[in-house]
Amino acid sequence: MLSPRLFHKILGVALFLFPCCAEGKPAGNWLLPVFGHLVGDGRDEGFMPGMQFPPPFLSRSEDVIRQLEHRISRLEGVLRFKKMIxxxxxxxxxxxxxxxxxxxxxxxxxxxxxxxxxxxxxxxxxxxxxxxxxxxxxxxxxxxxxxxxxxxxxxxxxxxxxxxxxxxxxxxxxxxxxxxxxxxxxxxxxxxxxxxxxxxxx
Known part of the structure; x- marks a missing residue:
């Protein structure tokens, strides 16, 4: 599992190397599809302090984290291959x-x-x-x-x-x-x- 520190490092590198993301321009769906069922479907009511998450939500969260880790790992591989990091x-x-x-x-x-x-x-x-x-x-x-x-x-x-x-x-x-x-x-x-x-x- 990626440490939070490494996660943020890779994310920072990605924003640095792909400025379209940092400038708010569409960058395609290279990272966000994993959140498609959580955001923008009318079911997302935001986070509330003290909110109790049911087991299915926690399971989905773990899946999202695993997918993000996989994508970050692939991104790191691409950046190394292209000699950018x-x-x-x-x-x-x-x-x-x-x-x-x-x-x-x-x-x-x-x-x-x-x-x-x-x-x-x-x-x-x-x-x-x-x-x-x-x-x-x-x-x-x-x-x-x-x-x-x-x-x-x-x-x-x-x-x-x-x-x-x-x-x-x-x-x-x-x-x-x-x-x-x-x-x-x-x-x-x-x-x-x-x-x-x-x-x-x-």
Missing amino acids: TESGGKIFATNGKKADFDTTMKKCKEVGGSIATPRNPGENDAILYFVKDANTYAYLGMKESLIPRKFQFLDGTELNYTNWHLNEPSGKGEEECVEMYTDGTWNDKKCNQNRLIVCQF
Whole structure:
């Protein structure tokens, strides 16, 4: 059985990779048919606190959950097959293949329940590098320069416990506040207004 955390990660990835769903456009019946007998047939009166569900309802709920798990499992397989997601250390990384500046990248990732890709060890760095190599372009990472020039930190203000700087980097001396990943997996400090591949983590 999928854990609730993994369920939400996969759902976030799906919304990120298939923006039609997030923008309210019809996406076809790829997920909702399993609820067809519960919603829109005049029998659904909504949830009421303290409501006692009869055994047939609970049985139907279990069936719905099993069907959702099956669909999510298939969706995860398709995303892996199409090389749209990678995984490392319990995190799922995904790209929609689009480019944006740093602030837009953070916004796009947050909109779908994720955050900008932030490698905290070599395995996670490699998971992000997979997309960078595949697209043959650079990607922003979830870290910025602190108030001290050439000293970088995670976006939550904590110190970097893992780094993979390119030779002689960082070199911006306070003028390049963001971090990008090169196609060899090493990092470079860069101005935040350049367009780079969007890679999110969930």
